[in-house]
Structures are given as C-alpha cells and as structure tokens.
Amino acid sequence: MTPAPFVVRPVVAEDLDAWRPLWDGYNEFYGRSGATALPEEITESTWARFLDPAEPVFAMVADDGERILGLVHYLFHRSTILIGPTCYLQDLFTVPEARGRGVGRALIEAVYERAADAGAERVYWHTHETNATARRLYDSLADDSGFVVYRH
Template structure:
C-alpha cells in the first residue's frame, strides 16, 4: 500500500530533493540546457522561501520520505481588492507520481494558505498546450478567460 501524500512547508533540509523537481519544472517549460535558468536565480529563489521579508513561499508534497511535487506561491497587492492576492507561480509533480492526486493536494494546500492569509483569490497561468494539467485545473478552479501578454527585457 502506498504511503499517504502529505503537503507541508518546505524545509532547508529539502534542498537536495527539491532541486530535481525544480529542474524538472523548468525543463518542462523549456528552461534547460542552453536556455536554463542561471544558478543565481535558483539560489535566490531557494533563499526567498526562508526569508520572512519575502512574499514568496513553497510547499512540497511528500510520501514515504520522498518529495513528489512542489508548489511555489506568492502574495501581492492588487488594485481591485484590499486583501493580498495569491499567485500560484510554480506547480510540478514528479512524473512517477502523476495521477496520484499530488497536484490537486498541492493546489488545495495553496488555497488553505491563501484563506489563512485573508486572500480573496488564488490564480495561476499555464501554457495552452498543457492539456494534462488543464484537466486538473478545470476540476479545481474556473478558467478566467484572460490572455497573458508580456514583454521581456
């Protein structure tokens, strides 16, 4: 019988197990090899999780002592609400753990953190080709209909 999936805040001792998940997430979005994130970004992101002054947070899903997934989220102000909004920036489940409810558990845990912080909403983006994830997202949230534009510098 498989061990239950537990979602918890990340710990400093998770670095070695978190790194392959982070790398897998970035590879999924084409940020590997020559287009990989600079190591400085990974180090800075990691440190932000443990800085009380930062609005960036991390949860991990664990089962039987192994990390199966991650969720990174942040709180920010918004011009249309008094409370802080919660942006689920990164969500990733290890390939071997997919289909076990890990992604849903991580999203639900972010929802709980947002409610605890008094946030009126949680939102996120995904690429339109990410059909597998969108099947889950359609079960746990509503598609806002918004299209994202960006300009990189």
C-alpha cells in the same frame, strides 16, 4: 501495491537536495534547460526567498516520507481591485510517477488554505494552453478566466 500516503508541508532548508530535481524538471518542462536554463543565481535566490520570513514567496512540497513527490511555489501581492492580498500560484510540478495520485490537487488545495489564512480573496495561476493534462485538473479546481497573458 498501494502508493504510500503523502503530506503537504512547507519546505525546510534540508529539502534543498530533494527539491532541486523537481525544480529542474519543472524548468525543463517549460523549455528552460541547456542553453536556455535559468542562471544558478536565480535558483539560489529563489530557494533563499522560500526560507526568509520577510519574503512574500513560499514553497510547499508533497512528501511521502521517502521522497518529495511534488512542489508548489506561491506568492502574495496587492491588487487594484481587491482590498486583501491576492495569491499567485507560480509553479506546480509533480514527479511523473506520482501523477494521477492526487498530488497536484493536494498542493493546489494547500495553497487555497494558505491564501484563505492570509485573507486573500483570489488565487490564480497560468499554464500553457497545450498543457492538456494539467488543464483537466485545473478545470476541476478553478475557473478559466479567459484572459490572455502578454509579456515584454
């Protein structure tokens, strides 16, 4: 049986209940669950930002008409080395049963399109060095900058 086709589209308010399990899955993948889970206030604020046209934070989903298969969150910011905005792809997640169907690729390419429409000269993102499956996809879509991320 051929998997149902999907579309990538911006989130709408009615997507909250379908988006939430993917958001929780993404956070669990990165160790933010149980005692280290994000406070509910952060999730509520994040969702509200996606729906606020004054915010530079956006979300899209891959939808097959029955369910949401994947999510991507991205934002625009200024840079000291470029005139136009820079696009940071912050979160990408697909449900396990949708992996290998091109969902992640389609979500990234949709961000590339939105970034180009906004005049962004660069799209970038981070992933953990051990995320080998995702890195195979990323290596086919972008260059590894070689930079190491530090945070405080």
